[in-house]
Amino acid sequence: MKGVAVLGSTGSIGQSTLNVLRRHPDRFRLVALTAGSNAELLGRQIAEWKPRFAGLVSGEGPACLLEAATQPEADIVVNAVVGFAGLAATLAALRAGKRVALANKESLVVAGELVRAAAAAGGGELVPVDSEHSGVLQCVAGREAALRRLILTASGGPFREWPRERLDAASAEDALRHPTWRMGTKITVDSATLANKAMEVIEAHHLFGLPYDRVEVVVHPQSIIHALVEMADGSVLGQLGFPSMEQPILYALTHPERIDDPAPRRFDPVAAGPLTFEPLRRDVFEAFEAGVGAGIQGGTAPAAFNAANEIAVEAFLAGRIPFGRIAEVIRGCLAAHQTEAVTTIEVVQRADRETRRKARELAA
Numbered sequence: 001m002k003g004v005a006v007l008g009s010t011g012s013i014g015q016s017t018l019n020v021l022r023r024h025p026d027r028f029r030l031v032a033l034t035a036g037s038n039a040e041l042l043g044r045q046i047a048e049w050k051p052r053f054a055g056l057v058s059g060e061g062p063a064c065l066l067e068a069a070t071q072p073e074a075d076i077v078v079n080a081v082v083g084f085a086g087l088a089a090t091l092a093a094l095r096a097g098k099r100v101a102l103a104n105k106e107s108l109v110v111a112g113e114l115v116r117a118a119a120a121a122g123g124g125e126l127v128p129v130d131s132e133h134s135g136v137l138q139c140v141a142g143r144e145a146a147l148r149r150l151i152l153t154a155s156g157g158p159f160r161e162w163p164r165e166r167l168d169a170a171s172a173e174d175a176l177r178h179p180t181w182r183m184g185t186k187i188t189v190d191s192a193t194l195a196n197k198a199m200e201v202i203e204a205h206h207l208f209g210l211p212y213d214r215v216e217v218v219v220h221p222q223s224i225i226h227a228l229v230e231m232a233d234g235s236v237l238g239q240l241g242f243p244s245m246e247q248p249i250l251y252a253l254t255h256p257e258r259i260d261d262p263a264p265r266r267f268d269p270v271a272a273g274p275l276t277f278e279p280l281r282r283d284v285f286e287a288f289e290a291g292v293g294a295g296i297q298g299g300t301a302p303a304a305f306n307a308a309n310e311i312a313v314e315a316f317l318a319g320r321i322p323f324g325r326i327a328e329v330i331r332g333c334l335a336a337h338q339t340e341a342v343t344t345i346e347v348v349q350r351a352d353r354e355t356r357r358k359a360r361e362l363a364a
């Protein structure tokens with residue numbers, strides 16, 4: 001019996017996690033829940049699960065995330081908080097020796113070195129929830145040393161085929177119409193700009209210890225193949241399935257084991273239809289290029305990229321800037337940012353704070 005804490009339980013990944021836990025009461029016991037703001041839904045979740053601990057960040061402040069992440073009875077912490085706000089809980093859980101089932105990719109983007117150090121110091125373990133990274137892990141588990149190259153797949157988002165001029169003026173409603181996945185609004189916009197895929201490249205670099213020239217991206221509009229993995233002997237393995245986050249969530253809880261679980265929709269290759277691949281339009285999706293560039297640069301550059309992106313997405317969703325300005329704000333912030341080595345959390349927090357200020361100026 002494993003104790004599980006779910007941070008961000010009212011969100012898309014949080015609710016999918018509870019669906020998974022509901023099917024396996026013999027294996028998992030929910031011990032803590034936190035939500036950012038939706039008190040009404042959190043209240044219903046508390047009534048259903050009766051966890052030992054529950055916290056509402058908008059009421060009690062962010063310290064409740066740390067309390068949930070370090071509950072003595074929690075073996076696994078599912079971090080499904082969105083944005084930079086998830087970092088402190090990832091670090092605290094790893095330092096406390098927990099397994100972190102990480103949906104909050106921003107943790108690894110902004111402070112990959114610190115996250116890895118926290119795991120090493122506390123004996124914690126990081127297991128990805130992100131479907132692409134889960135796919136990679138499911139292919140390589142136990143054979144990490146033979147991993148040579150990754151090809152992460154991208155659906156291409158709602159603007160995959162849009163001409164540049166039309167894309168610059170796309171509305172929030174257009175951006176929120178994702179072709180293959182139903183997710184929270186922030187990651188849905190990130191999937192439209194392809195900033196999400198840049199974050200996933202950085203995430204893969206840290207999770208699997210590969211240099212950036214061995215992490216590639218290909219557009220695969222059907223979202224059936226989640227990752228392609230090249231091994232030392234040239235063999236390429238893939239992980240497939242109809243899009244559903246419940247499978248990668250369950251795997252993050254049980255890795256390296258697999259347990260019986262009915263697939264939400266049984267895989268059928270004929271129903272999946274033709275699987276196609278195309279290059280990512282790097283000249284059009286400038287947020288992707290900027291994000292991968294920040295990853296390669298390293299230090300605080302990815303934290304600046306993330307902060308600029310969070311503010312730009314917020315401004316876009318509020319109708320203050322058009323879609324085309326998101327990448328401009330990111331590029332402006334990165335140009336102004338003085339990159340430093342990431343030695344402490346304070347360095348990352350300062351880069352985050354200062355870049356947010358700059359991004360608010362640029363997005364005004």
Ligand code: NAD
Pocket residue numbers: 007008009010011012013014034035036037038057062065079080081082083085103104105106129130131181182183184185186187245
């Ligand atoms: P969401 O917006 O649906 O949910 C976010 C959750 O975090 C909610 O419970 C919200 O109340 C809480 N929250 C928001 N701001 C907070 C704050 N400042 N402090 C504490 N809690 C806060 O988002 P989501 O789609 O579930 O995504 C969560 C994370 O998982 C993101 O990092 C996203 O990139 C990642 N992810 C999501 C999917 C998906 O399918 N939704 C897939 C892969 C990765």
Ligand code: MG
Pocket residue numbers: 130131132200
């Ligand atoms: Mg993903």
